[in-house]
Amino acid sequence: MPTPFETLYGSVKTMVAAIATASGATITQATSNYGDDFRITPGTARYQVQVKPSEDWPRATVSYPRASVVVSIHHYVSSLADEESFLHVTMSYATDSLLEKSTWQVAAGVFDLEPDTEPEISDGEREGNVISFSFTASVLLDPV
């Protein structure tokens, strides 16, 4: 039986896949969820998912597993028009989805976002021809 964190990992990947489907973009998972030692082809995007378990969150008599999730999206900009399209379409879908509390709430295994927290998006960064954004959220998982 998968742990709540494994379930969350799979759910987040499904969420990103839904963004790719909705936006029509090619977003595939990077060969590693850590670091930047992988290649991105022009005009395409890669994503990474990092799930960091943290201390359980107690509510009444129940302890909810808690995790910090980081979704990074990296896009190889092949032209200014391509960058505009990526920001206008793909990142709009990603922002609408991953900053929306209900997106996380409906994900399998996720009980709720951690109270008094909101999903956040980082500033964009550019390295060579690749622009990157990260989304972070602190989520509570269904108790085992």
Next chain:
Amino acid sequence: MSRIGAIREAVETIVTAAYTTGGEAVTISSDPESIETVPKDQLPHAVILFAEDDPERLAFKQQRRRVNGQVVLAAFAISRETMDARIEAIRDAIFSDVTLGGLVNDVTAEAGVTISNPEDSIVYGTLDISTEEVF
């Protein structure tokens, strides 16, 4: 043709066009010593030199490579202002297509004009050019 050769050729075309527009012909060489030895009756003369730096490693297995170069112009008995205008025209032409027809991602250029020896009436203009490409 090598990439550095293609960049040099693109700049050579711009230099030639700058003179053609002014109704002049220019001789062009890649020999840096020629700027000192070319006979006065063969002026104006240009030397175009480029060299490639070692690539810089970037994230996501990208590399940034820079090709740096210099255009040196020599002309006989013209004013500093005329040389300045010629150099500026070449720089403007480069900046009108900062990818050099898609060869690079970006180009920067810095211009300067010097008068070597007032007695020989030769005026020099220089344009330092740096191109970069990420691949």
